[in-house]
Amino acid sequence: MAEDNATSTESTPPTTPATDSVATPSSVDTEQVAADARTELLKSLGFDNEDDLKGVVEQHNKDVAANQSALEAKSGELDKATSKLAKETSRADNAEAQVAALKQGVDADHLSDALALAKADLASKANGVKTIDEALTGVLERNPAFKGAEAAQGTAIAGQNLSGGQGNVTVPDLSKISYGEAAKLKLEHPDVYKQAVTKLTNN
Numbered sequence: 001m002a003e004d005n006a007t008s009t010e011s012t013p014p015t016t017p018a019t020d021s022v023a024t025p026s027s028v029d030t031e032q033v034a035a036d037a038r039t040e041l042l043k044s045l046g047f048d049n050e051d052d053l054k055g056v057v058e059q060h061n062k063d064v065a066a067n068q069s070a071l072e073a074k075s076g077e078l079d080k081a082t083s084k085l086a087k088e089t090s091r092a093d094n095a096e097a098q099v100a101a102l103k104q105g106v107d108a109d110h111l112s113d114a115l116a117l118a119k120a121d122l123a124s125k126a127n128g129v130k131t132i133d134e135a136l137t138g139v140l141e142r143n144p145a146f147k148g149a150e151a152a153q154g155t156a157i158a159g160q161n162l163s164g165g166q167g168n169v170t171v172p173d174l175s176k177i178s179y180g181e182a183a184k185l186k187l188e189h190p191d192v193y194k195q196a197v198t199k200l201t202n203n
Contacts (some may be wrong), residue, residue: 055158097132104136107148114139114146145188171195 038050047053097115106114118135121127129135140146174182174196186193 093132097136100133101136104133104140105147106136106140107146110143110146110148114143117143143188169198176198 042049042053043054047056061191067197094115096113097118101111101114101118114136117139118132121129121138122132126135127138129138171192172185177185182193182196185196
């Protein structure tokens with residue numbers, strides 16, 4: 001066996017470091033690799049160099065800013081147009097309401113009062129009114145003095161017949177009626193109200 005060991009040691013070459021036979025990796029230029037990768041990426045996107053890409057991005061940013069400015073300008077124009085339309089619509093509605101009131105015989109002195117009451121009725125859908133004409137009809141039924149005529153048998157003040165059945169309004173004692181009744185008297189019969197005030201101050 002000793003001979004076998006001698007043979008096996010002779011056939012095995014001595015171990016020496018194999019620095020020459022194993023290749024060590026050569027140093028890689030990372031900057032060059034990055035530049036090559038960038039170039040390949042740019043070419044795959046259809047650009048020859050970074051400046052072309054930067055130019056496209058800058059142009060895109062300018063286009064976005066211009067579109068935003070144009071959008072803001074159009075939005076401002078739309079707001080102005082909407083406001084103008086609302087004003088004109090309101091103006092037209094007021095004119096139509098005045099014409100409707102005059103057609104129904106509303107006296108010019110009571111036009112604004114009749115319209116205010118009719119618009120309030122219309123807004124609250126009082127008595128099921130759906131149009132300004134219907135609202136005016138209701139207002140004139142409740143306030144015949146708006147037509148410039150005295151109420152023949154109506155009661156201008158709640159619970160009292162001021163007309164006396166003769167078409168003339170009697171002068172009430174202001175100290176015996178409520179403030180609301182006095183205000184209504186002043187609105188519907190200003191001359192009678194002045195007489196009542198004079199009567200009250202003379203007593």
